[in-house]
Amino acid sequence: MRFLLIVFMGGGLGSIARYLVNKWVGGTLTSVYPYGTFLVNIIGCFLIGFLIFFTQRAGASTIFWRLFLVTGFCGGFTTFSSFTFENVELIGNQQLLLFFVYATGSVVLGLLATYLGILAARNI
Known part of the structure; x- marks a missing residue:
């Protein structure tokens, strides 16, 4: 605690x-x-x-x-x-594949999730 x-x-x-x-x-x-x-x-x-x-x-x-x-x-x-x-x-x-997946996934999916959140809020 x-x-x-x-x-x-x-x-x-x-x-x-x-x-x-x-x-x-x-x-x-x-x-x-x-x-x-x-x-x-x-x-x-x-x-x-x-x-x-x-x-x-x-x-x-x-x-x-x-x-x-x-x-x-x-x-x-x-x-x-x-x-x-x-x-x-x-x-x-030297975990370059994991770096690429993490960095790219975070940015792309983060942008997508933000956009989907806006769309969801608009439709309430």
Whole structure:
């Protein structure tokens, strides 16, 4: 239960940070391009790479920080960072077919699922 609370707290802070970055970018740049989400995704990718490496190097005693920062904060900030890290791991482990299936399937099926969700909501 303690671990759930740690992830919950980090996720809440990550979600607030995502909102603030999007609000700041939206107030600074006016464009059709989703700069806020783009920036959040890139920052999140950098953070998850840095934090996973850093917490792995520090050892098992950092489980609190890994759950709080990686699973919680980065997960609340952007799940795109988890997606990209998993793909980097697949490439690093030379699991190229699995990488291709996962990356392509996630994007294509994610877009399809979003579109189908819109269609379903329209027909209610």
